[in-house]
Amino acid sequence: MDQLTVAPVARHTLHEDLVGRIRDLIIEGQLAPGTRIHEGQLGEALGVSRTPLREALKFLASEGLIDLVPGRGGVVRQLSAQDVRNMLDVLVALECLAGRLACRTATDEQIKHVRSLHDRMMKLYASRNRLEYYKLNQAIHSAIATLSGNDFLASTHEAIQSRLKRIRFIGNDEPDNWGEAVGEHVEMIEALERRDEEALTEILTRHLQETWKRVRPII
Amino acid sequence: MDQLTVAPVARHTLHEDLVGRIRDLIIEGQLAPGTRIHEGQLGEALGVSRTPLREALKFLASEGLIDLVPGRGGVVRQLSAQDVRNMLDVLVALECLAGRLACRTATDEQIKHVRSLHDRMMKLYASRNRLEYYKLNQAIHSAIATLSGNDFLASTHEAIQSRLKRIRFIGNDEPDNWGEAVGEHVEMIEALERRDEEALTEILTRHLQETWKRVRPII
DNA sequence: TGCAAGGTTCCTGTATACAGAACGCAGCAT
DNA sequence: ATGCTGCGTTCTGTATACAGGAACCTTGCA
Numbered sequence: 001m002d003q004l005t006v007a008p009v010a011r012h013t014l015h016e017d018l019v020g021r022i023r024d025l026i027i028e029g030q031l032a033p034g035t036r037i038h039e040g041q042l043g044e045a046l047g048v049s050r051t052p053l054r055e056a057l058k059f060l061a062s063e064g065l066i067d068l069v070p071g072r073g074g075v076v077r078q079l080s081a082q083d084v085r086n087m088l089d090v091l092v093a094l095e096c097l098a099g100r101l102a103c104r105t106a107t108d109e110q111i112k113h114v115r116s117l118h119d120r121m122m123k124l125y126a127s128r129n130r131l132e133y134y135k136l137n138q139a140i141h142s143a144i145a146t147l148s149g150n151d152f153l154a155s156t157h158e159a160i161q162s163r164l165k166r167i168r169f170i171g172n173d174e175p176d177n178w179g180e181a182v183g184e185h186v187e188m189i190e191a192l193e194r195r196d197e198e199a200l201t202e203i204l205t206r207h208l209q210e211t212w213k214r215v216r217p218i219i
Numbered sequence: 220m221d222q223l224t225v226a227p228v229a230r231h232t233l234h235e236d237l238v239g240r241i242r243d244l245i246i247e248g249q250l251a252p253g254t255r256i257h258e259g260q261l262g263e264a265l266g267v268s269r270t271p272l273r274e275a276l277k278f279l280a281s282e283g284l285i286d287l288v289p290g291r292g293g294v295v296r297q298l299s300a301q302d303v304r305n306m307l308d309v310l311v312a313l314e315c316l317a318g319r320l321a322c323r324t325a326t327d328e329q330i331k332h333v334r335s336l337h338d339r340m341m342k343l344y345a346s347r348n349r350l351e352y353y354k355l356n357q358a359i360h361s362a363i364a365t366l367s368g369n370d371f372l373a374s375t376h377e378a379i380q381s382r383l384k385r386i387r388f389i390g391n392d393e394p395d396n397w398g399e400a401v402g403e404h405v406e407m408i409e410a411l412e413r414r415d416e417e418a419l420t421e422i423l424t425r426h427l428q429e430t431w432k433r434v435r436p437i438i
Numbered sequence: 439t440g441c442a443a444g445g446t447t448c449c450t451g452t453a454t455a456c457a458g459a460a461c462g463c464a465g466c467a468t
Numbered sequence: 469a470t471g472c473t474g475c476g477t478t479c480t481g482t483a484t485a486c487a488g489g490a491a492c493c494t495t496g497c498a
Contacts, residue, residue, distance in 0.1 A: 013289045015451085049452060051270070070231070071230060073479075097309070150308055150309070270481080
């Protein structure tokens, strides 16, 4: 090992864990948009006191998953159609930047790794394993963001993608939508392997435009 | 008033105020990067108990201004040169997107407003009022982000710009740097007034590239 | 004199306590 | 029937209390 990159012993503070737990509850839909968050109740359900719970809520509020209304606590944020559209526009810009950088700087091994993710995803598509397919789909987008070599870009991308997770998951519900999206992913991986910046940005843009069309009706 | 846009009576919760206060302390440099944040001490200095203070720290941690080390509390995040470079790359992508959207959708009044900001900034440049000049400079970049009509884009842009505030302020220290940046701003406002997307994205990109050169030596 | 072990002090992380505001309901007036 | 008002309950916002761990200093030993 040329550098000391060992992860320190995993220290879990309660509020850190809670951020993950609550984020999942929101993404999975157990805490539906608009739901008012009852600190005492949720705290009891999770087996923690209000203090670390409130700290977690502040964190999630900064991420944009929760609105904090003074005197009334937290509410799971409801994304309007316009919000989603806005976020997708930003996501396009970030993914295109990431894609361009990836074409220039990614190693062949890194690209092969994305290809392997892609191939696994295609098998899941063939076997109609929707949940796992979806997870790999997101993983591929994240992987491209990571391939940019720009950590900040990757984490910004991840934050936005995470907020859109639930909506995009529902958007893959329709069978024909699913097939369409798969076709776009094939173009994507091929453009990346050719390191064809123009083609990659074009398909990424188109893919997210199509995502919008797929998602639009369900908002 | 054609719409009910009156702000509700300003409700200030302590932790909300603290987020602003502490953010300013960091940006202004009173809490230097690397500084470990002493909850008891800072709380006493600000006249609040640890509870709302800790909540504010969680919020700022999510924004990226603070690192939270389990068992050791908060540390003001130190940006490496690479971090700044990465953030600027993302900022370019966002500003270019904003600029393009602004050229298409902004009203003439909105553009005139940016022009007035610009003219005021030029006067401050002439009178060498560096602090006020700098504030207007940032305001112009924010205004362009807002002109995009994409709220999410504007707030994302604002968050990143805020994290870079301190560094960019120092970067304007050199007199010749200052003049250069002013020239770029003239090109910027003119491109916006012509609604010339290509010219605007070009100058925005160049401006932030130059910002990098101005800032690079001081990191 | 350098180093290590132990203890002490301080600090963080979490729980609990308390005050004030918000919500809901019942009763009254219109 | 509808709207207002007053009260009680419940919840949030903040402060305080307490436990476990980290940092630091001291002291003993090599």
